[in-house]
Amino acid sequence: MFEDFILILDSTVRLSTPLLLACLAGLYSERSGVVDIGLEGKMLGAAFGAGAVAYITANAWLGLMAGIAVSVSLGLLHGFASISNRGNQIVSGVAINFLAAGLTALLGQTWFRQGGRTPALPEGGRFTDIAWPFAEQIRDVPVIGPIYTELLSSHNILVYAAFLAVPLTWWVLFRTRFGLRLRAVGENPAAVDTAGISVTWLRYRAVIACGILCGFAGAYLSIAQGAGFGVNMTAGKGFIALAALIFAKWRPASAMLTCLLFGFLDAVAIRMQGQEVPGIGEIPVQFFQALPYILTVILLAGFIGKAIPPKAAGIPYLKERS
Amino acid sequence: MSLPKARARSEETGQPQGATDNDKEQPSGLGEGMSDTPAIELRKINKSFGPVHANRDIDLVVKKGSIHGIIGENGAGKSTLMSILYGFYHADNGDIVVDGKKVVIPDSKAAIAMGIGMVHQHFMLVDNFSVLENVVLGAEDSQLLAGGLNRARAELKRLEDEYELRVDPDALIEDLPVGLQQRVEILKALYRSAEILILDEPTGVLTPAEADHLFKILEVLRNEGKTVLLITHKLREIMAITDTVSVMRRGEMVATVETKDTSMEKLAELMVGRSVLLRVDKKPAEPEAPVMEVSNLTVTDSRGVQVVKDVSFSVRAGEIVGIAGVSGNGQSELLETLSGIRRATSGTLKIHGETIDLGTSTLNAADMREKSMAHVPEDRHRMGLINSFTEYENSILGYHRDPAYSKGLLMDLAAIKKNAVAEIERYDIRPPNPMLKTANFSGGNQQKIVLAREIERDPEVLLVGQPTRGVDIGAIEFIHRRLVEMRDAGKGILLVSVELDEIRALSDRVLVMFDGRIVGERGANAEEGDLGLLMAGVDNNNSVEGGVQ
Numbered sequence: 001m002f003e004d005f006i007l008i009l010d011s012t013v014r015l016s017t018p019l020l021l022a023c024l025a026g027l028y029s030e031r032s033g034v035v036d037i038g039l040e041g042k043m044l045g046a047a048f049g050a051g052a053v054a055y056i057t058a059n060a061w062l063g064l065m066a067g068i069a070v071s072v073s074l075g076l077l078h079g080f081a082s083i084s085n086r087g088n089q090i091v092s093g094v095a096i097n098f099l100a101a102g103l104t105a106l107l108g109q110t111w112f113r114q115g116g117r118t119p120a121l122p123e124g125g126r127f128t129d130i131a132w133p134f135a136e137q138i139r140d141v142p143v144i145g146p147i148y149t150e151l152l153s154s155h156n157i158l159v160y161a162a163f164l165a166v167p168l169t170w171w172v173l174f175r176t177r178f179g180l181r182l183r184a185v186g187e188n189p190a191a192v193d194t195a196g197i198s199v200t201w202l203r204y205r206a207v208i209a210c211g212i213l214c215g216f217a218g219a220y221l222s223i224a225q226g227a228g229f230g231v232n233m234t235a236g237k238g239f240i241a242l243a244a245l246i247f248a249k250w251r252p253a254s255a256m257l258t259c260l261l262f263g264f265l266d267a268v269a270i271r272m273q274g275q276e277v278p279g280i281g282e283i284p285v286q287f288f289q290a291l292p293y294i295l296t297v298i299l300l301a302g303f304i305g306k307a308i309p310p311k312a313a314g315i316p317y318l319k320e321r322s
Numbered sequence: 323m324s325l326p327k328a329r330a331r332s333e334e335t336g337q338p339q340g341a342t343d344n345d346k347e348q349p350s351g352l353g354e355g356m357s358d359t360p361a362i363e364l365r366k367i368n369k370s371f372g373p374v375h376a377n378r379d380i381d382l383v384v385k386k387g388s389i390h391g392i393i394g395e396n397g398a399g400k401s402t403l404m405s406i407l408y409g410f411y412h413a414d415n416g417d418i419v420v421d422g423k424k425v426v427i428p429d430s431k432a433a434i435a436m437g438i439g440m441v442h443q444h445f446m447l448v449d450n451f452s453v454l455e456n457v458v459l460g461a462e463d464s465q466l467l468a469g470g471l472n473r474a475r476a477e478l479k480r481l482e483d484e485y486e487l488r489v490d491p492d493a494l495i496e497d498l499p500v501g502l503q504q505r506v507e508i509l510k511a512l513y514r515s516a517e518i519l520i521l522d523e524p525t526g527v528l529t530p531a532e533a534d535h536l537f538k539i540l541e542v543l544r545n546e547g548k549t550v551l552l553i554t555h556k557l558r559e560i561m562a563i564t565d566t567v568s569v570m571r572r573g574e575m576v577a578t579v580e581t582k583d584t585s586m587e588k589l590a591e592l593m594v595g596r597s598v599l600l601r602v603d604k605k606p607a608e609p610e611a612p613v614m615e616v617s618n619l620t621v622t623d624s625r626g627v628q629v630v631k632d633v634s635f636s637v638r639a640g641e642i643v644g645i646a647g648v649s650g651n652g653q654s655e656l657l658e659t660l661s662g663i664r665r666a667t668s669g670t671l672k673i674h675g676e677t678i679d680l681g682t683s684t685l686n687a688a689d690m691r692e693k694s695m696a697h698v699p700e701d702r703h704r705m706g707l708i709n710s711f712t713e714y715e716n717s718i719l720g721y722h723r724d725p726a727y728s729k730g731l732l733m734d735l736a737a738i739k740k741n742a743v744a745e746i747e748r749y750d751i752r753p754p755n756p757m758l759k760t761a762n763f764s765g766g767n768q769q770k771i772v773l774a775r776e777i778e779r780d781p782e783v784l785l786v787g788q789p790t791r792g793v794d795i796g797a798i799e800f801i802h803r804r805l806v807e808m809r810d811a812g813k814g815i816l817l818v819s820v821e822l823d824e825i826r827a828l829s830d831r832v833l834v835m836f837d838g839r840i841v842g843e844r845g846a847n848a849e850e851g852d853l854g855l856l857m858a859g860v861d862n863n864n865s866v867e868g869g870v871q
Contacts (some may be wrong), residue, residue, distance in 0.1 A: 177462040177470070184448045184459050191446040194410070195460025195510075196431025309451070319410065 005144040008267045013155065014225060016263025017162045018043070018217045018234075022241035023248070023255045024162075024169050026212035026258055029075075031173065031250060032206030033186040033312040037093030038078055039214060041100035044072035046218025048104035051118040051229030052111065054125035054222075063125060063223045068215030074100065075211030076204075083203045087318030095184075097238075105231050116231040116288025118222070127156040127224040158220045165213065169252040186310030189317040199317050217241075243296040249307050262292040327848065335539065346555030359422040360548040361386040361518050362407065369402055376402040378573045380416070384566075389540060389550040391560040391581070394570035395593055395766075395794030401443070402552045408440045409433040416836050420518075434460075439511025440520040445503050447653070447810035448497040453489055453506050454478070457513050475503075475515065481512050485542050501532035507541065519543065520551045525559060527791060528648055530820070537563045555794055557586045558823070561811075569593055594796050604806045606846070607830035609638035612672075613814040614660075614695070614783045619680060621655050629655045631838040633669075633713075637783060637814040642805065645818045646827030648857050652838035653818045654700055657787050660816070661697035662690035663705075691720060696776035700787030700818065706772040707760045714742035714756035717775050745774040766797025773801060777808055784808065787818045802828060822853060 022039045030034040049070035054063025074096050081092040108116040115122045132153035139149045173179035181202055185192045221237075222229040244262055248254035269288030276282055362384040369377040376399045384390045394400050405411045407418065409427040418425055420436050427433050427529040430541050433440075447456050450697050454474055463470040475491055482488050489498070498506070503523060509520055521540075524534040540550050540563060552564060561581065568578040569592040577592050614637040621630035630652045636645045645653050658664035659680065660671065665679035678685065688695070699705035707716050718727050718738055727738050742756040749770045751763070760768055769789065776784060789805065790798040805828060809815055819825050825832055832844045834856040842856040 175467055177465050177467060180455060180459060180462065180467055184451065184455075187448045187450060188446065190444075191448050191456070191459065194408075194430050194440065194442065196429060196434050197460050291360040 001144070001224060003146060004271075005312065006150050008264070008271055010150045011267040011270065012264040013151065013159060014263075015266045016259040016292045017039060017159045018220050018225070018237055019241050019244060019262055020162045020256060020259040021158075021165065021213050022238055023218035023259050024252065025217065026245045026251055027169065027212070027252065028182070028206045028254060029210035030245065030313050031186045031310055032182050032203045033310055033315065034079070034203055034207055034210075035089040035093065035314040036078065036207075037090055037242065038074065038096035038238075039210075039241055040234055040236065041093075041097035041217040042071040042074045042214035043209060043238050044097075044104055044234045045074050045100040046215040047222040047233055048100075048108060048118070048218075048229045050215075050219035051121070051222035052108075054057060054121055055112075055118050055228065056271050058122040058124045060127045060223055064098040064127075064216070064219045067219035068212050069224075071215035072208055072211035075207045075214070079204050079207040080290065082316060083207070085108055086318060089314050089316075095122055101232060102111060104229070108229065108231065110212060116139070116174055118229040121223060123226045124228055125223060127154050127158055129154040130160075156224045158216060158224045161216060162220075163256070166252050167258045168188045178205070180242070184308075186312055189312050193319070203317075207261065221264065226270075240292050243292055246307050246309070247296050250310065261295075328408070357388065359417070360384055360861065361421065362551075363419035364403075364407070365407060365417040365419070367403065368414045369399075369406060369411060370414060375573050377406070380575045382568060382575060384549060384551060386549055387544060387547050388565040389544050389552060389563055389566035391552045391554065392570060393554060393557065393560050393567060393589060393593060395555060395796060396444060398570040398593075399573040400570050401522055401852055404440065404522055404551065404553055405597070408438060408520060416627040432514075434514050434577065434602070436521065437515060437517035439514060439516025439518065440510065441504065441521040441522065441524060443524075445500075445507055447495045447503060447506060450472040450494060451510075452492050452494055453498075454491040456495060456506055457491075457510050461514055477513055481509060483591050484540060485512070485546070487512075487539060493631040495516075495826065499532075501528055501535065504528070504532075505539075516548070518549045518551065520553070522553045523555070524552070525554065525556065531648070533559075536844060557589055560589065561586055571595055573597065590795055602802045602806060602827045605803075605810075607641045607809065609641040609830070610812065611639060612636040613639045614816070616660070617670045617672075619659065619671075620667045621652070622667045623655065628667075629838050630659065630666075631639040633835075633838075633840050635840060637816050639782070639814050640809055640812045642809050642815040642817055642828050644825040644832045645753070645816065645835055646822060646825045646832055646833035646853055646857060647820070649820045651835045651857075653682065653835050654787070655834070657697070657700065657785055657816075657818050660690075661695070661699075661785055662687040687720065688723070691779075691781075694782040696779055696781035696784050698772050698776050698784070698786045698789060700791070702768055702772050707768060709761035710759055712757055712759055713751070713763070713771060714739050716760050716771055717742040717745055717756070721775070721779060741778075745771075745778055748778075749774040749804070758803070764794070768792040769793050769801065770797060773804060777804065781813065783814045783816070785816050785818075788820065789817070790819075790821065790824060822850060822857075826853070
């Protein structure tokens with residue numbers, strides 16, 4: 001039983017990692033006032049870029065770089081449309097989602113001829129799990145053994161990066177000049193402008209930070225968790241990350257807890273597949289898949305407390321003509 | 323510091339002197355000549371927005387260590403000029419000379435570096451940041467925040483001692499009253515070692531007491547050698563606090579004079595370009611039967627606090643009853659209750675031949691309009707207009723159910739527009755274009771749109787809140803005249819205003835509200851001092867029990 005529980009937690013960690021990376025990505029963008037519904041598209045683009053390059057070079061690190069490059073490019077496109085040209089941020093984000101979905105499938109088919117998938121990764125093209133020292137030796141120690149060996153040890157490096165990004169993001173937001181300005185520009189860009197800081201450049205930096213983290217998230221899917229890119233492999237994770245961001249009220253630590261919760265639901269869903277629950281029968285997988293959204297809607301309806309977004313989120317900045 | 327003395331000396335010598343300084347192209351450094359160098363000199367500044375020439379050949383000399391007022395009607399180009407000085411806009415041509423040096427101000431950062439600070443009309447603060455965070459934003463010292471925040475904390479303490487600018491550095495902006503928020507804006511500028519402080523319509527959002535406090539602060543700043551540029555359209559403020567005043571009219575600088583050598587009337591004339599009646603020309607009222615009687619009205623707000631306490635009064639046909647008081651003493655709630663927006667706890671209202679129990683009535687604003695009571699709300703942006711709607715759409719808001727404006731289920735656009743055009747003409751609303759969004763009208767014209775809509779429905783009773791807030795002099799005069807005409811036509815008007823001048827100029831009877839009660843009633847020619855004391859809750863005349871203490 002305890003072993004089962006540890007296994008569920010272990011897969012919770014694995015499943016929440018891409019959510020967490022994307023959620024933190026969205027946090028940078030939205031805290032700066034740029035709503036990013038294109039997390040999904042950026043992740044997908046990054047997953048494809050990482051999968052393709054990792055296959056060709058047989059180097060996971062180059063794959064990760066490529067994923068980041070694709071994701072940042074898409075982010076800059078979003079920035080160009082919504083920051084420089086003050087376009088509607090939702091429309092631009094949706095466009096990026098469509099662009100990524102179509103382009104990855106098309107390029108994948110053209111280049112690799114496997115129905116849009118990238119071929120299975122060669123040796124070295126994938127981030128492998130890292131075993132912590134003595135993991136094997138203490139495996140059989142009760143309680144501590146499974147926790148250490150299964151839960152803490154033997155994840156790939158991107159998992160650790162994702163969870164380290166949480167305190168790092170908190171520190172950047174609340175302890176650095178960049179963070180102060182980032183939070184300010186999402187609340188009142190005019191205050192930032194009159195303080196002599198460029199609103200445009202600040203928001204671009206936020207969008208780039210968002211792109212980098214989305215790059216990690218996408219690469220995780222195709223070259224760490226999976227062994228190659230599959231058509232539409234993000235399967236709505238970008239949207240769940242967005243929901244998690246709202247659920248977490250745009251705060252890093254809450255974002256982590258929310259992503260773990262959503263990841264946990266996912267893990268339970270997989271675990272419950274085909275299993276009878278006494279008295280209820282088989283619970284459809286779709287129920288668990290829908291839970292994150294249901295929870296978010298309940299939150300937004302005000303049952304858990306108000307989620308107040310950054311005040312300037314979604315509004316292009318325009319100097320007033322007084 | 324002997325700066326005030328030095329100020330009294332040289333006038334109008336700025337121009338040639340500034341030119342020679344410029345040729346030297348060197349800061350004059352220390353020495354005796356310092357106080358003669360103007361803090362700011364603008365030469366032939368021009369700025370156009372498309373076809374609108376917002377600033378035309380502006381020359382301005384601001385002496386160091388003085389409070390320099392810039393007055394003009396809304397849209398005269400004051401804010402544009404100051405935005406150019408603060409690097410927010412760029413002049414099309416012309417020179418800016420700061421401290422004797424010709425400069426280019428590409429952005430706000432450059433302005434700040436030159437010692438220019440600005441307190442904007444709409445505060446540039448981040449609401450969910452602390453005072454401290456707002457102060458350091460953009461002046462953080464280093465990549466990490468801790469150092470900058472600590473320095474700011476110490477510096478705020480020093481500024482607090484030096485200028486009596488007290489504010490809790492850890493308070494969140496959204497928890498502070500506007501007066502304190504403005505203080506944070508001033509602190510922001512001082513923290514960036516501003517020597518020249520620009521204030522754009524600083525008293526628009528302040529209560530009279532807060533405004534007085536602000537003026538004290540400005541005097542302290544001047545006495546410490548800072549230069550203050552005060553932009554306003556309120557003559558009283560100019561007379562009260564400035565040393566020199568420049569008048570702008572339609573994008574041009576029409577005069578710069580010493581404040582002590584001028585008067586409100588002269589300045590008003592310069593602003594408008596013709597002589598203005600500061601007092602309203604009206605004959606004594608001939609009131610008839612009451613058209614509105616309010617008895618024992620009590621209102622409790624959402625926090626459970628009684629904000630209107632047992633208020634009774636009547637308004638007769640053919641009179642203007644003014645309600646004076648410092649804002650926040652229950653006047654707003656009184657207006658909102660009578661107009662059907664807010665529920666009362668108890669009380670009755672007699673209107674249009676009916677007696678309504680306000681404690682139980684569920685009449686809403688539309689029902690009250692049916693009873694021939696019109697309402698010009700205090701805040702036209704929040705309640706009077708939908709600024710993204712066109713003028714003609716706004717001209718029937720609240721009256722859109724009137725059969726005159728509909729054809730079955732559809733709106734009768736032709737009739738609505740025809741009516742809008744007629745109102746535009748009668749109220750001289752400019753620009754005369756009913757298709758324009760109301761956001762594009764100036765404050766005065768927006769207010770005229772609201773007034774036209776309410777008055778032209780010919781109500782028996784008109785409730786008016788702050789009819790001339792943020793409205794320029796020409797429009798004030800027009801609005802006042804229109805209200806008096808309405809009174810002379812035999813209507814009852816209840817006027818709520820925090821501008822004592824307005825109350826005194828218009829009212830036939832004045833009721834003073836303090837702490838939710840009506841604490842006194844005065845006739846048409848009430849003394850200002852007398853009303854002022856009443857507004858502060860002190861009653862001189864009826865001091866029956868007060869005298870015993």
